[in-house]
Amino acid sequence: MGDRYRNSTTDAKGLNVYIQGQGFPILALHGHPGSGRSLSVFTNHLSKRCKTFAPDLRGYGKSRFNSNFNMADHLTDLEALLDRFEIEKCLVLGWSLGGILAMELALSLPERVTGLVLVATAARPRGSHPPITLQDNLYTGVAALLNYLKPSWQWNIETFAKRSLFRYLIQQHTPTAYEYIAQEAVPAYLKTSPAATRALYSAIQAGYNRLQDLEQIKCPSLVLAGDQDRHITADSSLETAQHLQNCQWQFYPNTAHLFPWEVPQQVLSDIDRWLEEHPQVIGS
Structure with missing residues (x-):
């Protein structure tokens, strides 16, 4: 990319x-x-x-x-x-x-x-x-931060990302998808x-x-x-x-x-x- x-x-x-x-x-x-x-x-x-x-x-x-x-x-x-x-x-x-x-x-x-x-x-x-829960928001914040620091980290994907709002944005939790999220989605969200x-x-x-x-x-x-x-x-x-x-x-x-x-x-x-x-x- x-x-x-x-x-x-x-x-x-x-x-x-x-x-x-x-x-x-x-x-x-x-x-x-x-x-x-x-x-x-x-x-x-x-x-x-x-x-x-x-x-x-x-x-x-x-x-x-x-x-x-x-x-x-x-x-x-x-x-x-x-x-x-x-x-x-x-x-x-x-x-x-x-x-x-x-x-x-x-x-x-x-x-x-x-x-x-x-x-x-x-x-x-x-x-x-579906309705967004407090846990959804918490796990999404943690998953996004960890993925930004270490894109496509499998432990983060399994532990937090698949339980976060990312599960509604993507279905295939591939390294490529998480690289795009780290490099392009998170900076765009912040701006x-x-x-x-x-x-x-x-x-x-x-x-x-x-x-x-x-x-x-x-x-x-x-x-x-x-x-x-x-x-x-x-x-x-x-x-x-x-x-x-x-x-x-x-x-x-x-x-x-x-x-x-x-x-x-x-x-x-x-x-x-x-x-x-x-x-x-x-x-x-």
């Missing part, structure tokens, strides 16, 4: 953006909590053929913003980012919250979005997460602002639902889901896929919300195959 990022920002008001590669632009949007670096599993691979732009969304990572804002402000920021880098057309990949923003971009700027890769997300997101959390939960409480608008999206789409995802269920991802006109659907058995870190090679292979079947989405 080598870090080949080039950090690029042009002014104090712009989002912090990690840029890799050359060629047709791919805009990669992270989830909550997250940052542009959280998408390295995708950008390290896709930047071999395209130019990837992975911003820290407002209130995340290095894009510091402590005042209250709403979800629509993310779209304003992203349109400004496209203008800043003179991106006329791009493929948009979004994971979780990033997938919701990807669909919103396709609805608001259809002439600029050539295709969508939607990862663990839904236009009417539904979860099946997620309360304002970003408030903006997301306000949208959820308002009953976010864009299913009926998805028929307006004409570009090719690929929807990927983990079959044991408790944060955004596979059923809600499938429902989204069924409302998109030009869509392929793929789910991964025995995986959860962080499935790209559980089965990265399988996910990347499926994205590659889709790109080969729809070369127009990357300008080919």
Whole structure:
């Protein structure tokens, strides 16, 4: 998981953006909590053929913003980012919250979005997460700290992680998954602002639902889901896929919300195959 990022920002008001590669632009949007670096599993691979732009969304990572804002402000920021880098057309990949923003971009700027890769997300997101206990929080804190200090330590995985909230985020407790959690999830969590959390939960409480608008999206789409995802269920991802006109659907058995870190090679292979079947989405 080598870090080949080039950090690029042009002014104090712009989002912090990690840029890799050359060629047709791919805009990669992270989830909550997250940052542009959280998408390295995708950008390290896709930047071999395209130019990837992975911003820290407002209130995340290095894009510091402590005042209250709403979800629509993310779209304003992203349109400004496209203008800043003179991106006329791009493929948009979004994971979780990033997938919701990807669909919103396709609805608001259809002439600029050539295709969508939607990862663990839904236009009417539904979860099946059990109630969180004090022990869940305690074990998660211990597991995260120990894994940050000593990634993929098997004793920690067996003793704490499998009894923590990690058991709902991943199903395959592999060294690779825990390396990603240590290197990308924990730092992103620590740099997620309360304002970003408030903006997301306000949208959820308002009953976010864009299913009926998805028929307006004409570009090719690929929807990927983990079959044991408790944060955004596979059923809600499938429902989204069924409302998109030009869509392929793929789910991964025995995986959860962080499935790209559980089965990265399988996910990347499926994205590659889709790109080969729809070369127009990357300008080919």
